[in-house]
Amino acid sequence: MVGKICGTGSYVPPHVMSNDDLAKIVDTNDAWIRERTGIGRRHIIKGETTSYMAGQAALKAVEDSGIDPAQIELILVATSSSETVFPCAACEVQKTIGAVHAAGYDLNAACTGFVLAFNTAQAYISAGIYKTVMVIGADSMSCMVDWTDRSTCILFGDGAGAAILCAEEGEPAFMAAHSDGVKGEALTGLSRHRGGWKPEGEDKESYIHMDGQAVFKFAVRKVPEIIEEVLSKADAELEDIDHFVLHQANRRIIEAVAKRLKTDISKFPMNLEEYANTSAATVPILLDELNRKGQLRRGEKVMLSGFGAGLTWAACLFEW
Ligand code: COA
Numbered sequence: 001m002v003g004k005i006c007g008t009g010s011y012v013p014p015h016v017m018s019n020d021d022l023a024k025i026v027d028t029n030d031a032w033i034r035e036r037t038g039i040g041r042r043h044i045i046k047g048e049t050t051s052y053m054a055g056q057a058a059l060k061a062v063e064d065s066g067i068d069p070a071q072i073e074l075i076l077v078a079t080s081s082s083e084t085v086f087p088c089a090a091c092e093v094q095k096t097i098g099a100v101h102a103a104g105y106d107l108n109a110a111c112t113g114f115v116l117a118f119n120t121a122q123a124y125i126s127a128g129i130y131k132t133v134m135v136i137g138a139d140s141m142s143c144m145v146d147w148t149d150r151s152t153c154i155l156f157g158d159g160a161g162a163a164i165l166c167a168e169e170g171e172p173a174f175m176a177a178h179s180d181g182v183k184g185e186a187l188t189g190l191s192r193h194r195g196g197w198k199p200e201g202e203d204k205e206s207y208i209h210m211d212g213q214a215v216f217k218f219a220v221r222k223v224p225e226i227i228e229e230v231l232s233k234a235d236a237e238l239e240d241i242d243h244f245v246l247h248q249a250n251r252r253i254i255e256a257v258a259k260r261l262k263t264d265i266s267k268f269p270m271n272l273e274e275y276a277n278t279s280a281a282t283v284p285i286l287l288d289e290l291n292r293k294g295q296l297r298r299g300e301k302v303m304l305s306g307f308g309a310g311l312t313w314a315a316c317l318f319e320w
Contacts, residue, residue, distance in 0.1 A: 002172050003133065003142040003165030004123040005320065006237045007065025010288040011056035012159040012275060014045040019154070026150040033154050038251025042157030044142045051089040052140035053160035055096030057284070061077035061134065061162040062097055064291070069097045072164070073130040075104035076121060078113025078137045078280040080145055080189065080309075082106060099134070110248050111308025112177075113137055113280035114161070116245035118304060119175040119316050121165050131167040136160060137280035144189050155249070156208075158274035161284025170319065174234040176226050177314035179312070187309040208253060219253045219307045224314045226262040227305060234317050238263055240302040241317070243290065247307055248272035248282035269295070279308070297318045 018041045021028035045053070055079050061067050077089040084092075090104030094167055109116045112139030121133040130181040138160035145153045189208045223246065231238065244267050246254055251272060258265045271286050278285060281302055290296050300320045 001125050001128060001167045001277070002099070002170045002318070003122050004170065005153050005163050005287070006067065006166040006207070007061045007164040007289045008162065008284065009057045009060025009062070009064055010159065010161040010285040011053045011060065012285070013045045013048050013053070014137065015044050015046045016041050017044050022154055024129040025147060026153060028150045028154055028295045030035065037155060037272070038272055039154065039276045041279050041297035042274040043159060045140050045158045050079055050138050050140045050160070050209055051053060051092035053135045053140070054079070054089050054156065055093050057138065057160040057162040058097050058136060065164045066165070067132065067164065069099040071132045072100055072102045072134050074100045074124065075099060076133065076135050077104070077106045078109065078117040079106055079139055080108045080110050080113065080279065082139045083140070085262070092132070093136060102134070108169070109312045110310060111249065111277070111279045111287060112306040112312040112314050114283045114305050115306035115314040115316055116177055116312070118163070119177060119314060121174040122175060122316065123316070124171060125165060125167045132231045133165045135165060135284070136162040137282070137284045139281050141277065141279050145207050149207070151212060152210055155277050157278050159275055159278040159281040161281050161288050164289060165185065165283055168177055173315070173316055173318040174230050175316040176229045176233065178222070178312070180296065180311045183214070183218065184309070185310045186211045186311060187219065194302045216250070216253060218311055219249065220256040220260065221255045222313045223305050223307055226313055227261065228283040228317045230303065230317045236301070236317065240301055241303045243296065243302045244268045244305070244320040245283055245286055245290070246305050247303060248275065249277045249287060
């Protein structure tokens, strides 16, 4: 059995922060951000939460699929920014959509989270454990960035995306995943709970810290490698892939990956100009956009790939 996507949904907060808005709070400008990243705007929560966004994306996916939420057996939420440690965001989603028979848990692998959750769902389905699984990526990066640090705050946005996988007979999904904890220092977002309770309150160290160039080089090297690894498992060729749906961190990273793979950039859809890097949410938000625009046709081959803090990276090849 394989998990076929039978419904998608996404949610981004209505409040928009443009590059010009950012230039009013840090020393930056629209031209610099666009040239280095491809980002033009980002959507930022104003009172919404990560699990609220996850729930809204899930409701839309349920509507798109036409299934009864009571059929959903498992809800996986990939997030590193849930507003509560517990209950987990997956249980909040369960409540929102009325998936009364589902089990649920959260999974944290930063920006790689959605692809790893998708792979986990595929593994459960191919093992015959579950038939209907909701997979969500949701993050509120605006709560994690230091809004006085121009090297990181320009990169991120908030949002959520969801996909429902339904078991069907068919070609299996092929997947791979890796981590390199030794290089974890390149991108960190520390828990505010570490070392016990601190009465003095705000702790600057808890914000995102990043060696931008190290992360850039890692992504440009490891994403093509893992795509080739999955292709070889599937006994498939690069030309067989119709859509490369990559984590939307930076236009230059995606262009460099396409170049390394000697594949036309038109096969690498992008929406980061509008949403920036929404961490675990980028891949499912993009999948939902492509689905709603009718750009994914039954039988087409889709390659997902995520990368990010950990360091972590993952990929999955499946048929739409
Ligand atoms: N606006 C204007 N100038 C900025 C700036 C900003 N927002 N941020 C940094 N700069 C300046 C730096 O201070 C530096 O100035 P200097 O030369 O006077 O010291 C100059 O721009 C170049 O900085 P550098 O860090 O070398 O730029 P870069 O070309 O590496 O681009 C990133 C920075 C962050 C855009 C790039 O490294 C990147 O995209 N990395 C990957 C990050 C990522 O995607 N992370 C998430 C992965 S999940």
